[in-house]
Amino acid sequence: MARGALALLQGLLVLALAPGVVGLVRWLKARLQNRRGAPAWQPYFELRKLFGKEVVVSENASWLFRAAPYVVFVSTAAAALLVPVLAVPLPIDAVGDLLVVVYLLLLGTVFLALAGLDPGSAFGGMGSSREMTVAALAEPTVALAIFALALSAGSTNLGQIVARTMSDPAAALSPGHLLAFAALFVVMIAETGRMPVDNPATHLELTMIHEAMVLEYSGRYLALIEWAAALKLLVFFALLGNLFVPWGVAVVLTPAALALALASLVGKLAVLAVAVALLETRVAKLRLFRVPELLSASFVLALLAVTSSFLSR
Amino acid sequence: MESLFAQLVVLESSLVLIFGLVLLWRRRVPAYVSAFTWQSLVLGAVALTVGWFGRERELYFIGGLLVLVKGVAIPRLLGRMERRFASEREIAPYVNTATSLLVAGLLVLFGYAIMRPVVAASDLPTRAGMPLAMGLVLVSLFVVVSRKKALTQVVGFLMLENGIALLAILGTYGIPLIVELGVFLDALMGFLVMQIFVYRIHSTFETIDVDQLDRLRH
């Protein structure tokens, strides 16, 4: 029972934390670029503002356009519930499969792309086509990276992967793990639309991917989509942080363990946020035709990860 | 202890291989030079690791030599060439970047496949890294044949040698020292001669793009 409650609590925590992480990355980036930057909690104000605004929908838009934000938000939130954030194992772990998480996220991406096409605006279509290109190239990498992890843990169940890595600390340093980490990191950047694949801060028609898709949205729809995007980033952060470096995740439900888990979670999120902010400051956005090259590089990393975990079993 | 040794060696070998893959992904010469430098330094670290855990004194010496020659001396010479030819980028290699990377992945798998009997024959804790070394050998070979700039080809050749050195260190804890010294001397002389030719190609053809070397065909 307590575990069930914890699962719920964990879900709420993730929902609440997500905008903050995005805010943190933005703030860090601003500081790195010698700007003062908006505070980390700025996204919460933005969400509140958007929820209060009226919705303007194109005349050409169908039901799909209205349904998409809910689908995107719900699927992302469902994925967020499955990810081990604070403690393992949780009752919901029975379905807490890495494949489920990844494809729930992909479901959201697909609906977003459809919604981008729906109103028939030029930018939406362009964004959707680009997003699908990236997704199609990122998907094989994700699948391979998952297999690399699953091979060394003997299961695609998230709880078990975490438990396995915790019981064998040396495995965290194995090349299979490190390569899979690198591959997933690249995929994370591509899927969450960060630099150098996509610039989340621009509305320049030549380069935008994610922003082009959601250009037609306003009001609470936009709020849901922004929130879902933040959730997605957090889900990937949690996956990278807890699957590869699982220490800190609570295995017993004592307050002390949970407190430690919370602290370590915040720590890991902060580290990853710094990494992303640094990366976004250091590198220039890739030209669109270089993106497939980046993704095939990450594919090769994932391939190597699978090979080496397969052979070192 | 044994497993730590094995883990460490495989980790370092993967790093050595990944620095080799950088050649396929990047296009600018400085990136190649720094990838090669880091690769050589990690290779030196492999030699030291194996020397420490395997109790082979000679490997300290070889590791030191690797760091000195391939980690410091050759990169310095490469750096001088790099400043000369910085404007020459690997813009359109014979095989485009995305395909190259996939080919490289397959080559590494192929390396694993052909090294199966070798890995099976060994009982050293370092054996798991040998296929990675073979992978690097094959990938560097691919770099040499698929890239157009003479300087890229030179770096590819140097990485090929690193791959073989890695293979020797992992498989046999180093070949006899006296032979190793001969190999080192050859490697250095070979590099120096290649360097002379790169300069010469540049002064005769005003580019280091070997695609321009087409006087002798058929």
Added chain:
Amino acid sequence: MSFALLLVPSLLSALLALVVRPYRAAVGWANAALSLVAVAGAITLWVRVLRGEVPVAGADGLLRADALSTLLALCVSGVAALAAWLGPGLGDDGWGARQARRFRIFANLFAFTMLFAVTTDNVGFMWVAIEATTITSAVLIPLHASKASVEASWKYVLIGSVGIALAFAGTVLAYFDFVTLIGREAVALNWTVLQDAAPALNPRVIRLAFVFILIGYGTKAGLAPMHTWLPDAHSEAPPALSAMMSGVLLAVALYAVVRWQAVVRVTVGTGFAEDVIVLLGVLSLAIGALSLVAQRSYKRLLAYSSIEHTGLICVGLALGPLGVFAAMLHLLNHSVAKSMMFLLAGRVLRRYGTAEIEGVSGLLRVMPWTGGFFAAGMLAVIGLPPFGMFVSEFALVRAGFAAGRPVLVAVVLMLLAVGFVGVLVHLNRMLYGRPPSTVTLGESSRWALVPLGGCLVALVVLGLTLPAAIDGLLVRIVAIVAP
């Protein structure tokens, strides 16, 4: 002592050329004289081997000359002497002092590395020496700086170095096998030790090792499909260097293959190494022969003919004892014929100023002796009697039938016929017709014809009889390589 006689002269000559600057003709003459000392060293080895000895010298049996090494040492020292006598720096030959000095330094180092490669027992040092041949010879290719020669030397040094590096990977794998199964020993890389241990080695690892070794040394030997550097390098190098590269460097690379083949044969059994070798051999033969037809330059013609003959030697290596005998005889013939031909081609090039077949006509009228030798040499190269190559090719065909491979023999004969026709057409065009008006008539530096004539005589002798001294050597080689 014999080893010192063989190896030291070339080092001394290189040192002499290095310290005396600017270059003086005396250095060249000293080099020429010393090159004969090396030949004498090879001959003493020959005599000792025929008496049944296997001369060994140096720590851990570093140097060792069995019959196989001796044959190669004879070829290398002989061709090196030819190059020393006819190379740049003696008399007025159009080369400047700086070029002559560079040639004398590196050609001697080149000769030394080849001699060391064939007389060391340690396969690791053999690799080091063969890799060094690439470096020492590559420096000399652009002796006459031009776009074409720079291009040729780049291809050569890159493809050669990369290829030879693969051979080292193979050597490491073989050493790995030895260390894994038998233990770490300082002498583990000695060929004799490897050969003794061969029955105990792991066949699967040795197979993999041999593939690398064959590709590696095969690259240096100009085997197709790794031959692409060869026509460029051999045609752009100065004639004396071409003679050394085509005459003996290919043979030295093949020597390394043969050494390893002997080990593989014991470990894996007959069949594997032979199949791979014959595959590359036939491919080279085909590419060499077919390219002969389409050539426009006589130097490239000779280079492709080298590929053809290397392929032929490889085919022989795969045909059992008789085949090995034929292959080794062919190797000797090829060394003599090709070094002579490249030197003659150098004379033609100097007179006509072009390497194009189109630009050369009336050769027999312009330079009767050179033209005559050139024609005779070409006929020898395509395997007509009464020259040595006819005998060795005939022996090879017989070996093919004896080994029960008539299809292989048919393919080889067909390809040889293609090459034959190709060369004859080109040769005709060069020998007869009206000489271009810009070309002066008459031979120059006649004394150079003496050693070249000597080569021709040797070819004829080898075509008419098989001297007992050579027969004895070849029989011993067969006993080593294919018992």
